[in-house]
Amino acid sequence: MRVLVQKFGGSSVAKAEDRQRVVQQVLKARQAGYSVVVVVSAMGRRGAPYATDTLLDLIAGQEVGEREKDLLLSCGEIISGVVLVGALKEAGLPAVCLTGAQAGIITDGHFGDARIIRVEPQRVRRELEAGRVVVVAGFQGVSAEGEITTLGRGGSDTTAAALGVALEAEAVEIFTDVDGLKTADPHIVEDAKTLRTVTYNELCQLAYEGARVIHPRAVEIAREKNIPLRIRSTFNDDPGTLVVASQAVFGGTRIGGDRLITGITNVGGLTQLRVKLTGEKKARDLFCHLASEGISVDFINLFPDEAIFTVSNKVAERALASLREQGFDVEVRPNCAKVAAVGAGMRGVPGVMAAIVTALAQEEVAILQSADSYTSIWCLVDEAHMEKAVRALHRQFKLSA
Ligand code: ASP
Ligand code: MG
Numbered sequence: 001m002r003v004l005v006q007k008f009g010g011s012s013v014a015k016a017e018d019r020q021r022v023v024q025q026v027l028k029a030r031q032a033g034y035s036v037v038v039v040v041s042a043m044g045r046r047g048a049p050y051a052t053d054t055l056l057d058l059i060a061g062q063e064v065g066e067r068e069k070d071l072l073l074s075c076g077e078i079i080s081g082v083v084l085v086g087a088l089k090e091a092g093l094p095a096v097c098l099t100g101a102q103a104g105i106i107t108d109g110h111f112g113d114a115r116i117i118r119v120e121p122q123r124v125r126r127e128l129e130a131g132r133v134v135v136v137a138g139f140q141g142v143s144a145e146g147e148i149t150t151l152g153r154g155g156s157d158t159t160a161a162a163l164g165v166a167l168e169a170e171a172v173e174i175f176t177d178v179d180g181l182k183t184a185d186p187h188i189v190e191d192a193k194t195l196r197t198v199t200y201n202e203l204c205q206l207a208y209e210g211a212r213v214i215h216p217r218a219v220e221i222a223r224e225k226n227i228p229l230r231i232r233s234t235f236n237d238d239p240g241t242l243v244v245a246s247q248a249v250f251g252g253t254r255i256g257g258d259r260l261i262t263g264i265t266n267v268g269g270l271t272q273l274r275v276k277l278t279g280e281k282k283a284r285d286l287f288c289h290l291a292s293e294g295i296s297v298d299f300i301n302l303f304p305d306e307a308i309f310t311v312s313n314k315v316a317e318r319a320l321a322s323l324r325e326q327g328f329d330v331e332v333r334p335n336c337a338k339v340a341a342v343g344a345g346m347r348g349v350p351g352v353m354a355a356i357v358t359a360l361a362q363e364e365v366a367i368l369q370s371a372d373s374y375t376s377i378w379c380l381v382d383e384a385h386m387e388k389a390v391r392a393l394h395r396q397f398k399l400s401a
Contacts, residue, residue, distance in 0.1 A: 003169040004034035007160035011177045012234040014044035019087040035128040039138045039160040042076025050079045066111035070150045077137035095133040101142035107149045114149035119166035157218035165225045175234040180241030183399040184264040188387045191400040197242045202262045205342045209265040261343035261397040268337040268383045271316035275307045276329040337386035340378040347374045359396035365389045
């Protein structure tokens, strides 16, 4: 059995005409000889009657509790799945809708952000063997205690990747309303290009650092078993972006051979904290205190007498107040943004940092902090300079070419 998993986001299943496009994609895959599993998100965005945010609004200000909230949210994807089965059957395709639990998505018990711990795909397999299109409600699972859980916002991608792995699918296709992964946010860089191929590592970095086309956890899951991912548009036949293991030869073509930088990402809403470390106030005291307050830190640079890191603007005031209360000497810089150049090809190549520093200096963008890994160089800048910085780096690495 050749299995293809096709995941459709909320905007791809919102209206009847959208669902017709989904039916066409499923038909095409079946004609190509695939057994098809379709994973759906809830229909539409906030305001649409059964969108996730609309369901959340129903209980805004109420104390229903995390368990009940997950029960409510899981309904959005189930409704979407049933309606899509209707459209598939109308087109003469045998189809069945399964909830996450029925599809064997077993999670931990962490309501609102559960992790998939295993997939029991027997039921899905049986349905496929019987010749049916299996429509699975995304973004949800069931815990060992039998509780319905959800996987965190954007979690339908994760459902699709997990099913792809469990069913040893030939590929997982993530259908969305953009043509694929871009070299930068197209709202900032008008001539950002659609990338034809990226590696799992690059996509993971890009997804964690602000590119919103796919949930990073989905990429991690697919990477583990090397299941090819494709990000593509429901609205046209553009092949989109193929995600593969390495820049080596894939299907006879050399991928991204001498590409140094793949894309530029940005995330705003960060506050930089600089904390003096003296005799009694050690790094251990600082980070243990922040951990005990449940404050997540990022972009951490540690020196013998100073720690520099960022927190989300949302928790900055709380972090600052509690650190000062503990007697720490803290300097704050709110409204920062992280801009990153990502590319698996930069490893061991001299001059990448030089190019970044040059491009930002030309635009008079001050670098407040930087860090790097083997696929990324991050710079912290003033949020007011973020867009200018993204455009400067995009230009510097000739990503529109
Ligand atoms: N409907 C959920 C959300 O809006 C899950 C998803 O769309 O992937 O986050
Ligand atoms: Mg999504």
